[in-house]
Amino acid sequence: MDFKISVPFFSLEDTLSCGQCFRWEKAENGAFRGIAGDRSLTVRQQGEELTFFDIGEEEFAAFWKGYFDLDGDYQTIFQRIRGDEFMEKAHRFCGGIHILRQDPWEALCSFIISQNNNIPRIKGIVARFCEYFGKKKDGFYAFPEPEVIASASLEELSSIRAGFRAKYLLDAAKKVSSGEVSLCSLETLPIEEGRKQLQSILGVGPKVAECVLLYGCHKVEAFPIDTWIKKVMDRYYPQGLPEQVKPYGGIAQQYLFHAVRNGIL
DNA sequence: GCCCAGGGAATCG
DNA sequence: CGATTCCATGGG
Numbered sequence: 001m002d003f004k005i006s007v008p009f010f011s012l013e014d015t016l017s018c019g020q021c022f023r024w025e026k027a028e029n030g031a032f033r034g035i036a037g038d039r040s041l042t043v044r045q046q047g048e049e050l051t052f053f054d055i056g057e058e059e060f061a062a063f064w065k066g067y068f069d070l071d072g073d074y075q076t077i078f079q080r081i082r083g084d085e086f087m088e089k090a091h092r093f094c095g096g097i098h099i100l101r102q103d104p105w106e107a108l109c110s111f112i113i114s115q116n117n118n119i120p121r122i123k124g125i126v127a128r129f130c131e132y133f134g135k136k137k138d139g140f141y142a143f144p145e146p147e148v149i150a151s152a153s154l155e156e157l158s159s160i161r162a163g164f165r166a167k168y169l170l171d172a173a174k175k176v177s178s179g180e181v182s183l184c185s186l187e188t189l190p191i192e193e194g195r196k197q198l199q200s201i202l203g204v205g206p207k208v209a210e211c212v213l214l215y216g217c218h219k220v221e222a223f224p225i226d227t228w229i230k231k232v233m234d235r236y237y238p239q240g241l242p243e244q245v246k247p248y249g250g251i252a253q254q255y256l257f258h259a260v261r262n263g264i265l
Numbered sequence: 266g267c268c269c270a271g272g273g274a275a276t277c278g
Numbered sequence: 279c280g281a282t283t284c285c286a287t288g289g290g
Contacts, residue, residue, distance in 0.1 A: 019285060020285095111285075112286095112287095114284095114285050114286090115284095115285075115286040115287065116283090116284060116285090116286050116287080117272085117273090117274095117284065117285080117286090118273075118274055118275065118283085118284050118285090119274090119275095119284090119285080120273085120274055120275080121272070121273055121274060121284090122285085124273090124274095125272095158271095161271075161272070161273095162271075162272090163270075163271025163272055164269095164270050164271055164272095164287090164288090165271080165286095165287095166271090168287080168288095202287085202288075203286085203287060203288075204286095204287080205286060205287050205288085206286090206287095207285070207286060207287085208285090208286070208287085211285070224285065225285090226284090226285035226286085227283085227284070227285075227286095228284095228285070229285080257285075261285095
């Protein structure tokens, strides 16, 4: 059975293609097939209507509704952050983006892999990471548990061709599985504490830490600065982020990032 | 401060 | 076509 729901102002395509996640692919019929944690889904948008294939309302309510942040009031948030032509332009282009509520461990690994890397190659490394270490479940591979990675060797990790990032994944897995870094407490911890915790992991600097806080802990004030956003800031916001944007910097960042990468800004 | 580490696709000139 | 760059960070 399929579950259908109407969600105004939401763009499935922009949400899944704006670089915040790496396990979704567009199918030929326009639907997206992807994996989050140990669940897989095919979903399609037609107008304002979303169709979640082969699941019921229960599975939708228990997981996917939250994953796509469909209760988020992005209209109200944009009313608070708007105030200049660049943000207007970006929002006009991709204002239907939602910040996914991804698993923090999955976000941590994904954005360690993302450093100094391009999106097609990031997807390839993440796919091999899951195929090699994840549990197989009805034709797909779940995201591997930190304990599995912590007990792996660097030689085993070399098979996913992550390069110098392999040792970072190993250190992350060790610190998470031992409890030295508690990912589940990050959402309630003050954001500065979260930053410190995350950056105690080898290979996690300010950029990756902000990504984990934003995409894995839904801290929407987290503001990852990659080379694209750096260019946007230098050119359009030399005085820094406008004050009213700061509490929602991560959402603004996603609009600006997707817009500038698509030549809109 | 500098350079380099794996790696390969995308983009630039 | 080759060169540079890419959702960076750490160690020498």
